[in-house]
Amino acid sequence: MKLLEEDEIETFSGLVKEHQAGLRAFVRALGVDDVWVDDLAQEAFLVAYRRRDDFDPEADFGKWLRGIARRLVANERRKAGRRSRLLHDSLTDLLMEAAPSEEPAAIRAPELFAAMQGCVAQLPPRSRELLHCRYSQGENAVQLAERLRMQADAVRQSLVRIRVAVKACIERKLEGAWL
Amino acid sequence: MALDRDRYQALLGCLLDGAISDAESEELAQMLNSEPELRRDLREHLVLWDLWAQQATLERSATSFLAAWKTRLAAEAGADEFREAVRAKLETVAPRAERRTQAEASEARLVTWMAALRRPAGLAWAAAMAVVVLTGSLWLVLPRSAHATVTIHGEAVCTACVLHQTHDCHPAIRVTSEGATQIYYLDSNQAVAGMQGRFCSGPTPAVATGTTATKDGRRLFEAATVFWPGDQKPRDPQEMDGRVLFPF
Numbered sequence: 097m098k099l100l101e102e103d104e105i106e107t108f109s110g111l112v113k114e115h116q117a118g119l120r121a122f123v124r125a126l127g128v129d130d131v132w133v134d135d136l137a138q139e140a141f142l143v144a145y146r147r148r149d150d151f152d153p154e155a156d157f158g159k160w161l162r163g164i165a166r167r168l169v170a171n172e173r174r175k176a177g178r179r180s181r182l183l184h185d186s187l188t189d190l191l192m193e194a195a196p197s198e199e200p201a202a203i204r205a206p207e208l209f210a211a212m213q214g215c216v217a218q219l220p221p222r223s224r225e226l227l228h229c230r231y232s233q234g235e236n237a238v239q240l241a242e243r244l245r246m247q248a249d250a251v252r253q254s255l256v257r258i259r260v261a262v263k264a265c266i267e268r269k270l271e272g273a274w275l
Numbered sequence: 276m277a278l279d280r281d282r283y284q285a286l287l288g289c290l291l292d293g294a295i296s297d298a299e300s301e302e303l304a305q306m307l308n309s310e311p312e313l314r315r316d317l318r319e320h321l322v323l324w325d326l327w328a329q330q331a332t333l334e335r336s337a338t339s340f341l342a343a344w345k346t347r348l349a350a351e352a353g354a355d356e357f358r359e360a361v362r363a364k365l366e367t368v369a370p371r372a373e374r375r376t377q378a379e380a381s382e383a384r385l386v387t388w389m390a391a392l393r394r395p396a397g398l399a400w401a402a403a404m405a406v407v408v409l410t411g412s413l414w415l416v417l418p419r420s421a422h423a424t425v426t427i428h429g430e431a432v433c434t435a436c437v438l439h440q441t442h443d444c445h446p447a448i449r450v451t452s453e454g455a456t457q458i459y460y461l462d463s464n465q466a467v468a469g470m471q472g473r474f475c476s477g478p479t480p481a482v483a484t485g486t487t488a489t490k491d492g493r494r495l496f497e498a499a500t501v502f503w504p505g506d507q508k509p510r511d512p513q514e515m516d517g518r519v520l521f522p523f
Contacts, residue, residue, distance in 0.1 A: 105348065109341060116340050117329055124325035125318045130293055131423045133325060134335060138344045145348065184300035190307045194314040209326050231331035234489040237292045252288035263323060
C-alpha cells in the first residue's frame, strides 16, 4: 500500500517537473505577490494530487492545473481581514480578467526562456550585470542603488528599460502572440 | 485620458521590484482599466520576469520547487496521522462514557480529560494541541512576512574552514546547480544550534527549509529545519539531547 503511494508520488512528481515553470509564471500573471508564487503553485499541485482520481487521463493536465490555480487565487482574493498573498485587490481583479478564463493558455516556458536567454545575451554588459544582481543575487533597487551609488528610482528606470528591450526582442523572435 | 507611458513604466518598475505602494497600485489599476493593451503588457512582463527569476535564483529552481512540494505533501500526510492518533485516543475513552446517562457522560468526559491532562503524556498532547492552535491563530492574525518558505539542497559548510571567508566558523549552505554556485549564510538560530560540528566537519549534504533575504549582496538564510539526507531523518535541537517535544 505504502509502495503504491510512493509510486504514485513519483509518477506525479514527473508532472510537477513538467508543469511547474509554466504554472508558476501563470500564477504570477494572475496578480500574486512574487514571494508567494511558489507557495500558491505548490498548493495547486497539492490539490491536484489529492484530487488525482477526479482527473480524466484523456484531458489536458495543464489546463486542469491552471483551473485549480485560478480557483485558489480567486479564493485568496475573497479572503478578508488578513493580508493576502496577492499584489493588490484591484490589480489582481484586472489581471484575472485579462487571463483567459475558459481556456487558460499554456505558457510555453522552455521556448520563452530560450528566447529570453538569447535576448539577454544581446544586451550591453552593464545591463546584463544589472539583471544578474537583481535576479541571481536577489538585490532590489534600493540595495542596488546603495552599491552603485545611484538613486533607487534611477535603478528601477534602468531595469524597466532593460525589461522593455528584452520583451520587444522576444516578440520579434517569437513573431507576435506568445502568451 | 491620455496614457502617460513614462508613468506606467515607473509604476511597472516599482511593481516588478516589489516596491509598489497601495496608492501606486491603485493608480496602476486605473491605467490598466482604461487601457486593455496595458493589461496584456503587464501580464507578459509578470510571466517573463517570473520565468527569469525561476532560472536565476537557485532556491526557485525546479529541483527546489519539487523538493518543497514533496515536503509539503509529507507534512500533510503527517497531519493526517496526527488526527488519526487523536481520534484513536478519544475512541478509547468513549465506550466507558456511552454506558452512562448523557449528564454523567459529559461529566465523565470532563473528568477523563482532566485526569489525562494531569498525566505527563496527556500534558504533552495538550501542549501539542495548544501549539497547533496557537500557530494557526498566529498565522491568521499576524501580517504575512515578505519572505515565503523555500527549500534549498546543498552542502553544509563552514565559512572559516571550508570557505576561508571568516576567522570564526559560521554555518552556511553551498548550493551548486547548472554550473552556478550560491552560498547561503545561515542565521545561528535554534534550528542550527547544536549542529555546528556538521558544518565544521567538511561539506556534508544538507537540505534546509526556511526564508531567504539579501543583505550587502550576501544571501542570508533563516533555517526552520535542516535535514541531513545521509541520516535519512531530520535532526533538530529537541532530538540532539534525546528529547522529542511533540509526538508528531
